[in-house]
Amino acid sequence: MEKKFKPNIVGFLCNWCSYAGADLAGSSKTDVDSSLSVIRVMCSSRVNSNLVLSALLWGSDGVLVAGCHPGDCHYEKGNYYARRRFALLKKIAEVLNLEPDRIQLSWISASEGKRYAEVVNKFAEDISKLGPNPLTSNPKV
Amino acid sequence: MSNNQKETKNYPNKGKSLPVEKSIKDTVFNIFKKALEENIFDALLIPAKVPDTDAYSWILLQDESLFDIADPLPPVMTVQGGRALSSFSKNGELGLKIAALLRPCEARAVIELFKLHQVDLDNMTLITIDCPGAMPLADYMNDPKKIADSFKKISEKWEISESLRPACQNCHRFSLMDGTGPDLHIGLLGENNKVTLIANSPEGNDLLEKLGFESKDSLDKWKTEKEKLVKEKTKKRESFLKEWQEKTKNPDGFFNELNKCINCHNCMNACPICYCQQCYFDSQMINFKPEIYLKKSREKGALRFPLNTMLFHIGRMSHMVLSCVACGACEDACPVSIPVGRLFSMVGDKTQKQFDYVPGLNREDPLPLQIFKEDEFCEVETPNECEEKATEEVK
Ligand code: SF4
Ligand code: SF4
Ligand code: SF4
Ligand code: FES
Numbered sequence: 261m262e263k264k265f266k267p268n269i270v271g272f273l274c275n276w277c278s279y280a281g282a283d284l285a286g287s288s289k290t291d292v293d294s295s296l297s298v299i300r301v302m303c304s305s306r307v308n309s310n311l312v313l314s315a316l317l318w319g320s321d322g323v324l325v326a327g328c329h330p331g332d333c334h335y336e337k338g339n340y341y342a343r344r345r346f347a348l349l350k351k352i353a354e355v356l357n358l359e360p361d362r363i364q365l366s367w368i369s370a371s372e373g374k375r376y377a378e379v380v381n382k383f384a385e386d387i388s389k390l391g392p393n394p395l396t397s398n399p400k401v
Numbered sequence: 402m403s404n405n406q407k408e409t410k411n412y413p414n415k416g417k418s419l420p421v422e423k424s425i426k427d428t429v430f431n432i433f434k435k436a437l438e439e440n441i442f443d444a445l446l447i448p449a450k451v452p453d454t455d456a457y458s459w460i461l462l463q464d465e466s467l468f469d470i471a472d473p474l475p476p477v478m479t480v481q482g483g484r485a486l487s488s489f490s491k492n493g494e495l496g497l498k499i500a501a502l503l504r505p506c507e508a509r510a511v512i513e514l515f516k517l518h519q520v521d522l523d524n525m526t527l528i529t530i531d532c533p534g535a536m537p538l539a540d541y542m543n544d545p546k547k548i549a550d551s552f553k554k555i556s557e558k559w560e561i562s563e564s565l566r567p568a569c570q571n572c573h574r575f576s577l578m579d580g581t582g583p584d585l586h587i588g589l590l591g592e593n594n595k596v597t598l599i600a601n602s603p604e605g606n607d608l609l610e611k612l613g614f615e616s617k618d619s620l621d622k623w624k625t626e627k628e629k630l631v632k633e634k635t636k637k638r639e640s641f642l643k644e645w646q647e648k649t650k651n652p653d654g655f656f657n658e659l660n661k662c663i664n665c666h667n668c669m670n671a672c673p674i675c676y677c678q679q680c681y682f683d684s685q686m687i688n689f690k691p692e693i694y695l696k697k698s699r700e701k702g703a704l705r706f707p708l709n710t711m712l713f714h715i716g717r718m719s720h721m722v723l724s725c726v727a728c729g730a731c732e733d734a735c736p737v738s739i740p741v742g743r744l745f746s747m748v749g750d751k752t753q754k755q756f757d758y759v760p761g762l763n764r765e766d767p768l769p770l771q772i773f774k775e776d777e778f779c780e781v782e783t784p785n786e787c788e789e790k791a792t793e794e795v796k
Contacts, residue, residue, distance in 0.1 A: 309719035310681060310712070317712050319697070330775060340773035347778045348752055348770070349719050355646075355751045356655050356715070364783045379783070397701055400656035401711050 267321035267387040271296045271380070272307045274339075277328035277369050284373030292377045293384035296324065303327065304365075305338030309349045312363060319396045322362045322387040324380070329367040339367070361386065362393060409763065411579045416588065416599040417609060418618040428596050429530075429587060430468045432612065436500065437465060441611045442526060446486060446501040448475045455545035459485040461499070473502055473587075476552035478535045478566075481730040483510025483673030487519040491676075495524040504532045505575055506568075506728035508583045509761020510673035513724040516768050519676045526604055527583040531576045531590050531627070533559055534569030538733040559590065559630060561637060568729020568742050573635040576627045577601065580762040584608065590630065591623030645747045658744065659714055661737045664707040668741045671734035674721045681720075682713045714741070718748055723769050724760045725749035 273279040279300050285292050301307055304327025312323045325346060333339040346365045353360035366379045395401050421428045436442055449460045449470045457475045459482065460467060482503040490499075491514075503511065508529045514520045533556035541548040548564075555562045561570055569575070577586040577599060584605035588597035600606040600616055609616060648654045666683065669675045681687070687709050698704035725745050732742030753759065756769035779787040 310687075310716050313712055313716050313719070314687070317709075319700070337773065340775065341770065343778050343781065344756075344770055344773055345719075347755065347781045348723065350781055351752050351755050352715065352718055352722070352748055355748050356649055356652065358652050358655075358715075365781055366783050383783070395652070395711075398652070398656065399701070399703065399705060400653060400660055401705070 265388055265391060267295045267384060267392075268319060269296045269322040269324060269384060269387055270315040270320045271298050271324040271326060272301050272304070272311065273298055273368075274304045274306075274327040274334075275300055275302050276334035277332065278304075278326035278366075278376065280370035281326075281368040281372045281376040284371065285376045286373075288373050290373055290377040291381070293381045295384045295387070296380050303333065303335050303338040304342035305333075305335070305345075307342060309345060312349060316358075316362060316393065317395055317401060319393075321390070321393040321396075322364070322383060324364050324366065324383055326366045326368050326376075326379070329369055332369065358395070359390065359393075361390060409579050410581050412577050412586070412599060412601055413616065414620055414624075415616045416597045416618055416620050416623070417614040417616050418592065418595045418597050421594045421596055425589060425596060426473060429473055430471070432598070433500070433502075434465055434468065435612055436608070437463070439611065441498075441608060442500040443497040444499050446482075446499060447471045447473065448479075448482075448502075450475065455541075461489070473530055474504075474533065474556065476536050476549045477538050477541045478504065478507075478728070478730060478733065479538065481510060481671065481673040481728055482507030483514055483520075483726075483728075484671070484730075486511055486525075487514045487673070487676065490521045490525070491519045493521070495521050498524050498526070500526040500528055502528045502530065503583075504535075504728075505529045505577070505582075506532075506572065506726050506761075507673070509574070509726040510728060512582060512761040512764055513674055513726065513768075514676065515764060517674075517676060517724075522764070526585065526608060528585045528587065529577065529583040530587040532569075532572075534565040534572065534575070536564060537566050539738075540564070561634060566729050566733060567641075567740065568727055568732060568746065571634070571638040571641040571743075571746070572727065573631055573638050574727075575634065576631065578762060580759070581764050582762060588620070588623040588627070590626040591620075597623050641743070642747055642750055645743055649744075649747075655744070656711065658739055659710060659741075661739055662707075662710050662714070663737055664710060664713070665736060666713070667734040667736065668731035668739075669713075669717055671730045672721070673728065673730065674724045674726070675717065682709070682716060687712065714744075718745060722749045722752055723756060723758060725753075726761050 273282055304325055307325050315323045327339040350360050364383055368376045419428055433445055445462045447462055448457055450457055450472055457479045486501055508527050511520055515522050536548050536552050584602040586599040586601055600609050727746040729742040735741055758769045
């Protein structure tokens with residue numbers, strides 16, 4: 261039987277909400293898919309497009325950006341700006357047909373360990389279905 | 402969806418028509434000479450042909466004798482006017498009153514640069530002119546005389562010729578638009594042997610008044626002809642957009658175009674919007690340790706050099722495409738003829754629509770990435786919260 265594809269996913273989690281949510285998921289022993297490599301950032305607005313693009317072009321199969329729910333950002337407005345930038349990047353991926361589904365934006369609070377697990381597991385499942393990122397094996401990239 | 406746009410101000414419906422006696426150039430220059438003589442402004446930024454050469458550059462003209470070499474509509478766009486203007490006005494107030502004669506795409510770039518704090522507009526009068534387009538720089542360099550001659554014919558007839566730069570063939574914003582763009586516009590279309598001055602701001606009004614002109618001539622003829630051409634060029638633009646969407650239907654379409662890229666970053670250096678002193682993509686931030694590259698080349702079978710070509714282009718896009726004014730300066734500057742301006746312009750079209758933004762149209766419209774609404778873009782959130790919000794509203 262063919263070996264099941266295990267994706268390589270990068271997750272940028274904001275320090276104050278989503279990272280704490282991930283922590284909670286861990287400490288409460290919730291099952292979280294292990295394909296996600298977590299990078300802690302101070303705020304979702306720290307994630308500029310270069311980080312997401314570098315990840316996608318240099319080998320990851322999916323990128324998750326996660327931050328506090330709108331209204332709850334530790335820096336008040338960071339996630340609103342992050343959402344606009346994300347919407348732009350997603351549109352660029354759409355226009356150039358670069359599989360926009362490989363990037364995802366989610367809101368996860370510090371108390372939402374369960375939601376964290378659900379979001380990550382679902383994203384990992386979706387990316388597994390998409391298969392390996394063709395950009396990383398494309399000799400033209 | 403968002404809607405940042407404030408109500409757009411319409412351009413006026415009266416202007417000042419002036420008869421053309423010797424030439425259009427002469428008529429336009431007479432206005433500028435008078436303005437300089439009467440100290441309405443102290444200097445004029447205008448394109449000029451460098452004596453004894455085929456080169457065009459910008460001059461900040463204060464000596465009237467230099468009108469001999471100035472040219473309001475040269476056959477080529479060497480340096481984008483927005484770039485020329487910000488190069489001397491970004492480090493503080495100008496002090497002197499300056500007027501700049503720009504093509505409409507250049508003026509739109511100036512307005513984007515104003516929002517990015519790269520120009521001083523307080524002491525600046527922006528003047529635009531109906532633009533017949535420009536010829537590709539490389540073609541002109543090959544045979545300046547021939548290209549200048551054909552440009553003359555094309556521009557006299559306002560022909561959407563295939564010899565023009567692709568950006569110009571597809572340009573539907575070659576004239577004055579409704580909005581708070583330039584202070585003064587010079588209309589060439591419409592009546593033969595007439596030049597029409599259209600004041601588009603209080604500063605523009607003031608300028609005409611000081612020159613002793615009253616804006617009471619009808620703009621109908623200019624408007625009719627302008628709109629006819631706008632319609633024609635909009636159609637052309639739409640078919641260009643369709644064609645390029647088809648070409649980039651799969652990612653290789655985009656990569657194939659860019660695989661010729663030699664990573665010179667000319668496109669970025671020529672782009673008026675790319676103003677950063679140190680570009681991220683020229684920095685060490687995108688370099689890894691050698692072993693990473695060896696590992697990647699092992700994984701892929703081979704690694705392509707130069708590295709990060711796609712990161713540069715898609716990354717640059719994600720930084721500035723909402724402000725792309727489709728001027729084509731990038732494409733003109735590319736040594737290997739990559740249609741980089743068309744690619745950016747195509748992505749610009751879609752993304753600018755997403756944010757209801759027209760770059761360079763209104764000085765007051767904030768840059769889309771510098772504002773937000775609390776309730777917007779739920780469609781990019783996962784889980785998709787749009788439905789939840791809709792049911793909440795019903796409750
Ligand atoms: S892009 Fe439009 S405004 Fe700019 S030079 Fe070409 S025709 Fe003129
Ligand atoms: S990307 Fe090209 S077309 Fe767009 S503003 Fe820059 S130089 Fe002009
Ligand atoms: S100017 Fe052309 S070759 Fe140079 S970096 Fe831009 S696209 Fe590549
Ligand atoms: S701190 Fe969590 S999104 Fe800004």
